[in-house]
Amino acid sequence: MSVAPNSPSHPEMSKFVDISQYMKQLGANARMAAEVLAQASPKIKNLSLHEIAQVIDSQRAAIKSANLKDMTQAKSDGLDAAMLDRLLLCDDRIDAMTEGLRQVAALQDPVGEISEMEYRPSGVQIGKMRVPLGVIGIIYESRPNVTIDAAALCIKSGNASILRGGKEALNSNQAIYDCIKQGLKQAGLSEHSVQVVNTPDRAAVGVMLNMSESIDVIIPRGGKSLIQRISKESAIPVIKHLDGICHVFIDDMADKTKAFDIALNAKTRRYGVCNAMETLLVAASVANNILPDLIDAYVEKGVQLRGCNRSILFNPAKITAASDEDWDTEYLAPILSIKIVDGMDQAIEHIKRHGSHHTDAIVTEDYTKARSFLRRVDSSSVMVNASTAFADGFEYGLGAEIGISTDKLHTRGPVGLKGLTSQKYIVFGDGHIRA
Numbered sequence: 001m002s003v004a005p006n007s008p009s010h011p012e013m014s015k016f017v018d019i020s021q022y023m024k025q026l027g028a029n030a031r032m033a034a035e036v037l038a039q040a041s042p043k044i045k046n047l048s049l050h051e052i053a054q055v056i057d058s059q060r061a062a063i064k065s066a067n068l069k070d071m072t073q074a075k076s077d078g079l080d081a082a083m084l085d086r087l088l089l090c091d092d093r094i095d096a097m098t099e100g101l102r103q104v105a106a107l108q109d110p111v112g113e114i115s116e117m118e119y120r121p122s123g124v125q126i127g128k129m130r131v132p133l134g135v136i137g138i139i140y141e142s143r144p145n146v147t148i149d150a151a152a153l154c155i156k157s158g159n160a161s162i163l164r165g166g167k168e169a170l171n172s173n174q175a176i177y178d179c180i181k182q183g184l185k186q187a188g189l190s191e192h193s194v195q196v197v198n199t200p201d202r203a204a205v206g207v208m209l210n211m212s213e214s215i216d217v218i219i220p221r222g223g224k225s226l227i228q229r230i231s232k233e234s235a236i237p238v239i240k241h242l243d244g245i246c247h248v249f250i251d252d253m254a255d256k257t258k259a260f261d262i263a264l265n266a267k268t269r270r271y272g273v274c275n276a277m278e279t280l281l282v283a284a285s286v287a288n289n290i291l292p293d294l295i296d297a298y299v300e301k302g303v304q305l306r307g308c309n310r311s312i313l314f315n316p317a318k319i320t321a322a323s324d325e326d327w328d329t330e331y332l333a334p335i336l337s338i339k340i341v342d343g344m345d346q347a348i349e350h351i352k353r354h355g356s357h358h359t360d361a362i363v364t365e366d367y368t369k370a371r372s373f374l375r376r377v378d379s380s381s382v383m384v385n386a387s388t389a390f391a392d393g394f395e396y397g398l399g400a401e402i403g404i405s406t407d408k409l410h411t412r413g414p415v416g417l418k419g420l421t422s423q424k425y426i427v428f429g430d431g432h433i434r435a
Contacts, residue, residue, distance in 0.1 A: 012381075019199065023207040026162055027214025028185035028324040030135045034160035037193050038132045042109040044187055045155055046420065052183030053101040056148070059179050060094045064087060067144065074168050082272065087169055096203030096221045097148045097176075100400065104152040107399040110418045113156045125428040132158035134216035138402070139164045139230060141222035141271055141362035144172035151194045153178050153402050160193050162215065164208060166222070174198060209234040219415070221403050224330075224354045237413060241380075241406035243330040243356035244274030246388040248374075249347040250290055251364035252283040258385055259290055259363045260297070266361070267386040268301050272332045274404060275359055275391040279327060281347045285311070287340050295319070306340040313360035327354040344369055348376050355379060357406040359391040379414040380406050 037045075046270050056063065071168045074087055074404040098272045110130045117127035136159045138150045147163055154161035165173040177196040184191050209218065209230060218238045220230040220326035227240050248266050250259045266277035282291055287310070295315050298305060305315075306322040319338065327350070344362070351360050361383035362373040370384040381391040391414065393401025398416030405411050 002040075008015070011033045012248075018026060019201055020207050021202045023197070023204055023211065026195050026197065027135070027211045030160040030162050030195060031214050032130070033190040033192040036190060037155070037160055038111070038134075038158045040189065040293065043113075044189065045109070045158070048155055048184050048187035048189050048193075049101045049105040049152055050211040051186040052148075052180050053098040053297070055179040055182045055186075056094065056101075056176070057098050057217075059175070060091065063094060063172065063175045063179070063242070066171040070144075070169055072322055077096060077168070083142055083168070087143055087144070089172055090140045093145060097145055100145075103151050104156050104400055104417075107156065107417060109156065110421050114166055122432060122434070123429070123430050126396075130379065130418070130422040130423050132421055133144065135162065135214060136420065137164070137211070137215040137236070139205060139217045139218065139220045139222070139226070141166040142169060144176060144256050146221060147173050147176045147196065150402060152276065153400055153417060155184075155189075155193060155356040157417045159420055160195075162195050162197065162208065164197040164205060172198055173279045189299045193378075194245070201270065202432040207232065208313050209236065212236050215245045219402055221222060236260075237410075238407045239403065239411060239419070241356070241358060241404045244276065244404070245279065245328065245330050245354060245356040246275060246277050246331075246359045246361075246391075247279045247281055247347075247351050247355060247365065248277050248361045248388060249281040249344070249351075250283060250286065250361055251344060251347075251366065251369060253287040253366040254283075254286060254290070255365055255385075256286075256290055257397065259286075262363055262385065262387050263294055264297050266389055267298070267303060268334075269387070269389045271334050272330075272339065273389075274330070275388050276332070277336070277361075278331050279339065279350075279354070281339050281350060282311070283343050283344075283347075284340050287311075287314070289355055291338075291340075295376060303327060303336050305329060305338060308340060310340040311338040322328050330356070337391040344373065348373070351377055351379075359388045361386060361388050363409065382406065391396070400414075403409070 029133045113130040115128050119125050124222050136154050140146045141429050173196050180194050181191040184193055212235050213237050218234050218236045220227045220240050227242050246261050291314050299318050305319040306326050307319040312319045320339050357379045359381040360377050364370055393414035393416050401414040401416050403415050405415050
């Protein structure tokens with residue numbers, strides 16, 4: 001009979017009186033590891049990623065065995081097909097994990113990068129150096145591959161990390177963590193550089209969100225309810241986005257072919273992702289020329305259409321009336337809201353009222369309008385003549401991402417290695433004193 005991870009007799013928990021003591025020990029371990037990891041050379045950090053990849057490859061049978069336990073329990077608990085798919089670890093996904101580690105190792109190391117050096121009238125030279133944030137707490141659901149993604153990006157950026165996955169992936173995450181610890185040791189780094197919380201007790205999250213003495217930033221990855229809870233309860237700065245209510249606006253100066261391709265791709269490339277378009281805005285003057293073909297294409301792909309009074313007229317049999325709630329909903333499903341607007345000003349006003357500051361795009365051949373749209377729309381990614389599907393760390397050249405930030409501080413948009421660092425001023429003098 002297995003021992004519950006939050007049982008006092010579990011090897012990870014037995015020496016602690018309660019969850020609070022256990023979590024605070026993880027925090028103390030992470031703080032010490034962060035000091036060393038911040039000074040680690042790119043060579044050592046890259047070596048650790050390659051070592052972890054090799055261990056995972058050699059331990060894939062153990063990982064799949066642990067994952068089978070999680071899958072069996074998840075099916076027993078009645079998790080839906082989408083959740084089960086996210087939870088599953090097969091050989092292809094393990095291959096992707098090892099390849100992801102090697103890809104992160106190949107990225108340019110941002111730590112220690114010096115920029116903006118200039119001489120001041122006083123004679124001193126002033127610039128900025130990129131440095132790790134310190135200790136990053138990451139709270140996520142379902143997908144155990146996030147354990148590797150998060151660990152890799154934190155190691156490479158010189159940050160220690162405390163990872164708290166969902167209870168449904170507890171066995172899988174621990175099997176992966178065993179590989180991470182072994183790889184870190186083989187590279188000469190502390191196994192506390194990455195730590196995975198080994199209890200499904202939700203009280204661990206509450207403690208974690210108040211460990212400001214040990215954790216410098218929290219990054220949540222999961223559903224809206226999880227992120228809302230973390231944003232509300234955290235005493236630590238949070239890098240997050242709640243919704244991906246993305247818009248595409250087809251301007252009256254749009255190229256018809258471009259508009260069709262972009263609007264179709266933005267919605268139907270993938271439905272359950274945060275960069276999928278949820279609302280299509282179309283200028284009234286071109287609606288007759290563009291909407292009929294788009295409606296047919298959406299219907300052919302099985303997309304449910306909900307629209308304003310004007311858009312319904314184009315196909316009353318296939319477009320149902322959109323409610324006020326529809327404009328504020330991230331569907332993450334084959335559902336699309338359509339609104340006809342009088343022009344760009346009305347489109348931007350709709351985005352301001354109903355958008356989530358994630359990603360919004362305009363399709364237009366008018367350069368002046370494009371520049372105006374870029375300035376006026378306050379989202380983390382604003383696009384001209386491109387699908388919102390491009391709002392992705394890999395597509396932006398970041399190599400990998402830990403998530404998307406719709407906040408304005410300290411990073412915005414896809415969060416890659418640089419997003420997990422900060423900058424400090426550095427000053428060079430030669431005996432200079434201030435008058």
